[in-house]
Structures are given as structure tokens and as C-alpha cells.
Amino acid sequence: MTASTIVPIRWCGDALELLDQRALPDREIRLRVNDATQTAQAITDMVVRGAPAIGITAAYGVALAAQRAEDSDWPQRLEDAIECLAASRPTAVNLFWALARMRGVIDRHRTQREAPVAALLDEAREIHQRDLADNLAMGRYGSELIARNGTCTVMTHCNTGALATGGHGTALGVIRSAWEQGLITLVHANETRPWLQGARLTAWELQREGIPVVLAADSAASLLLARGEIDWLIVGADRIAANGDVANKIGTYALAVQARHHGVKVMVVAPSSTFDLDLESGADIPIETRDSRELTHQGERRVAPENVKIFNPVFDITPAALIDAIVCEHGVIEPPNPTSIARLLGRT
Numbered sequence: 001m002t003a004s005t006i007v008p009i010r011w012c013g014d015a016l017e018l019l020d021q022r023a024l025p026d027r028e029i030r031l032r033v034n035d036a037t038q039t040a041q042a043i044t045d046m047v048v049r050g051a052p053a054i055g056i057t058a059a060y061g062v063a064l065a066a067q068r069a070e071d072s073d074w075p076q077r078l079e080d081a082i083e084c085l086a087a088s089r090p091t092a093v094n095l096f097w098a099l100a101r102m103r104g105v106i107d108r109h110r111t112q113r114e115a116p117v118a119a120l121l122d123e124a125r126e127i128h129q130r131d132l133a134d135n136l137a138m139g140r141y142g143s144e145l146i147a148r149n150g151t152c153t154v155m156t157h158c159n160t161g162a163l164a165t166g167g168h169g170t171a172l173g174v175i176r177s178a179w180e181q182g183l184i185t186l187v188h189a190n191e192t193r194p195w196l197q198g199a200r201l202t203a204w205e206l207q208r209e210g211i212p213v214v215l216a217a218d219s220a221a222s223l224l225l226a227r228g229e230i231d232w233l234i235v236g237a238d239r240i241a242a243n244g245d246v247a248n249k250i251g252t253y254a255l256a257v258q259a260r261h262h263g264v265k266v267m268v269v270a271p272s273s274t275f276d277l278d279l280e281s282g283a284d285i286p287i288e289t290r291d292s293r294e295l296t297h298q299g300e301r302r303v304a305p306e307n308v309k310i311f312n313p314v315f316d317i318t319p320a321a322l323i324d325a326i327v328c329e330h331g332v333i334e335p336p337n338p339t340s341i342a343r344l345l346g347r348t
């Protein structure tokens with residue numbers, strides 16, 4: 001399987017270059033960030049988004065901070081940088097997993113006089129390259145799952161492709177891999193309001209690679225499921241609890257309920273860095289709420305009355321009971337439960 005040619009995150013020696021996902025699909029703009037504060041802001045503003053991509057970007061943000069930590073109290077400078085990056089978005093646990101990996105490097109070098117710039121950059125690069133390898137492994141496992149029943153039509157929600165990861169994708173990585181093996185006849189992408197990751201990002205990724213995609217309003221998804229036109233609902237995740245409850249883009253829970261009602265199988269695809277085994281269930285996963293303007297405006301145009309109260313959570317929780325399989329880089333967890341998860345993640 002060849003990985004996608006889309007490169008959302010590029011290290012440039014003394015800066016990080018990010019493909020600005022707010023401008024897609026009509027403009028491909030690359031922004032440069034030069035320190036941890038600018039990196040954190042880019043994550044908060046969703047210049048770069050997607051659970052694995054957020055973790056990768058934050059790791060490089062710590063490496064940028066190390067390059068600028070000239071004085072002897074570099075450990076405190078880097079701790080400040082980690083704190084700033086950790087506050088950028090609350091739900092995707094990949095962010096905190098990556099920062100913990102970077103803190104481990106700092107701890108191993110704490111006694112030396114200068115910041116371990118090379119070691120931190122090596123760690124960030126390893127996190128980046130590992131995510132791509134994990135994506136390709138998940139693509140293989142997910143395709144094997146699809147192949148059990150032959151060719152299929154799938155629905156996906158939000159964007160879980162090369163733009164959201166180190167390249168190739170999680171759920172969209174499975175779709176890419178299954179397509180290459182002739183297992184996918186059609187992909188239905190939900191627009192994914194309010195930020196439109198499906199319309200602006202997933203449809204763009206699939207169209208540029210010649211994978212047949214139909215874009216529909218979020219509210220049309222239930223009709224497709226009711227008509228029996230979907231074989232698999234394949235989605236990503238931002239945090240998976242020890243019992244298999246999944247935090248993912250808002251709307252995923254409703255889709256999973258409808259899929260179960262109509263006999264459509266639900267596959268969640270996420271690397272092990274998305275699992276938070278310290279949480280027994282999804283009840284304690286922090287759900288990000290974002291700026292009201294995401295609902296009240298489309299660009300500069302106001303589409304809701306002034307001063308109307310807004311509810312804008314951007315993730316929800318899908319109980320493990322509604323999920324048929326979770327695919328990670330180590331294999332397939334089916335059905336998801338504390339025992340099967342602990343066993344596959346080596347936490348028994």
C-alpha cells in the first residue's frame with residue numbers, strides 16, 4: 001500500500017510548516033510556526049487538526065521550544081512549552097500521549113547543561129513516522145475485516161485521512177487500503193457540520209486520489225442507512241476509554257445508534273496512542289466546546305440571529321456496545337470490551 005501524497009506537517013529545520021486546513025479545499029496555504037506558542041495556537045485554531053496530527057504537531061512544538069531554550073534553566077522553559085501545548089485542545093488524548101513521550105526525553109537529559117535538541121527532534125520524528133506505519137498496519141487489518149463480506153459501500157464521518165494523521169489516515173486509511181484492493185465500491189462522506197471536515201477535507205482527499213465519493217448533508221445520513229445502501233460505518237476516534245467507549249466527532253453517536261438499528265456494522269479505527277486506559281469509561285472524557293461563531297457564521301456571513309444562545313460541543317461519546325470492531329495497529333478488537341482491549345494493548 002502506498003501512502004497518500006498529502007503532507008500536512010513538515011519539519012523545516014528551525015520551523016514547522018503546516019498545511020492550513022481552514023483554507024482547504026479551494027486554497028492550499030502553508031503556514032510556518034516558529035515556537036511552542038505559535039504551534040499551540042495553530043492547534044487551537046485548527047490550522048492542523050485530527051487526533052494523531054495534533055500529537056505529532058505538539059511533539060515538534062516541544063522540539064522548537066528546545067531550539068530556543070538557550071539558558072541553563074532549559075528544563076523549566078520546556079515544561080512551560082509542554083503546558084502551553086497541553087492547553088491547546090482537550091479531547092484528543094494523542095496530544096497528551098505525545099507530550100508525555102517528549103517529557104520522557106527531557107527527564108532522561110535533565111542533568112545536562114543544554115537542552116537535548118537533537119534527542120527531542122528524533123523523538124518527534126519517530127512519533128511522526130510511527131503514526132504513518134500504524135496507519136498502514138490499520139489499513140491492512142481493516143481491509144481484512146471488510147474482505148470477510150466482499151465488496152462494500154461505506155459511510156464515513158469527519159476527516160480521518162492523511163490530513164488528520166502522519167499520512168494515509170485511520171478510518172480513511174482503511175478506506176484507502178480497501179479501495180486499492182478493490183473492496184470498496186463507493187464512499188459516502190458526511191459534510192460534518194459545523195466545521196465541515198467531511199465536505200472540505202475528506203471529499204478533497206478522496207477526489208484527488210480518484211476514490212468515488214458522494215457528499216451528503218449530515219441529516220441525510222440516516223436515510224442512506226435506512227435504505228440499506230451502507231455496509232460499514234467507518235470512523236476515527238479522539239479518545240477511547242478502557243471499556244471501548246469512543247469519543248469522536250459530534251454526530252458519531254447518532255450515526256452509531258442508527259447503524260445498529262438498521263443492521264449496519266460500525267468500525268472505529270485508531271492507533272494505540274488514542275486509547276486512554278486510565279479512564280474506565282467514556283463518561284470522563286473531556287468534550288471540547290468551540291466558539292459560537294462556528295454556528296452563527298459561514299465565513300463572514302451571519303446565518304443565525306444575534307445573541308441567540310449556542311450549544312457547540314464538537315465531540316460526543318459512542319458506547320462500546322454500539323461498536324462492532326475497533327481496529328488499531330496491533331489488530332482488531334471485536335467486540336470491544338475491557339478484556340479484549342487490555343489483551344491487545346498488552347495491559348493485562
Ligand SMILES: CSC[C@H]1O[C@H](OP(=O)(O)O)[C@H](O)[C@@H]1O
Nearest residue numbers: 049050051158160164236237249
Ligand atoms: C484520525 S483523526 C481523529 C478525529 O479527529 C477529528 O476531530 P477534529 O477535526 O476536531 O480534530 C475527528 O473527530 C476525527 O475522527
